[in-house]
Amino acid sequence: MPSNKGKDEDNKGTSQRGFASMDEEKQREIASKGGRAAHEKGTAHEFNSEEAREAGRAAHEKGTAHEFTSEEAREAGRKGGYAAHERGTAHEFSSEEAREAGRKGGQSGGKGRSEEDDESSSSTRGGTSEQHAKAGSQSHKNR
Numbered sequence: 001m002p003s004n005k006g007k008d009e010d011n012k013g014t015s016q017r018g019f020a021s022m023d024e025e026k027q028r029e030i031a032s033k034g035g036r037a038a039h040e041k042g043t044a045h046e047f048n049s050e051e052a053r054e055a056g057r058a059a060h061e062k063g064t065a066h067e068f069t070s071e072e073a074r075e076a077g078r079k080g081g082y083a084a085h086e087r088g089t090a091h092e093f094s095s096e097e098a099r100e101a102g103r104k105g106g107q108s109g110g111k112g113r114s115e116e117d118d119e120s121s122s123s124t125r126g127g128t129s130e131q132h133a134k135a136g137s138q139s140h141k142n143r
Contacts, residue, residue, distance in 0.1 A: 102135060 019027060038044035047055065059065035068076065084090035093101065 102131075 015021060019030070022030075035044065056065065081090065
């Protein structure tokens with residue numbers, strides 16, 4: 001007679017033991033601990049930008065990627081900016097770079113806008129390029 005050891009009638013022969021049988025939250029918790037330990041040991045894989053892009057594409061294709069709300073995206077960007085400044089890895093714009101970024105921002109048409117829209121607005125949506133340059137320069141001084 002075959003043994004039923006490690007089997008469960010509801011799971012049709014699967015064991016109730018092991019990582020795969022745990023709920024997703026418990027799996028995430030354990031995986032997170034492993035990731036932190038690997039970083040502390042210095043053995044964690046550091047993704048380069050191409051690997052990160054590919055992982056993101058794969059997650060989106062599988063439908064497992066997290067879709068950020070606009071609020072989540074703003075908060076992540078804000079935290080990322082602060083963290084980069086705290087680590088000393090944030091890019092410090094020169095006055096000229098800030099002016100150039102403001103100029104380019106003032107000229108960008110934005111998603112879904114037609115050439116007609118661009119011509120009629122004279123690229124002043126959200127302010128003139130001079131206003132953008134001034135704001136970028138002032139923002140840099142305020143830190």
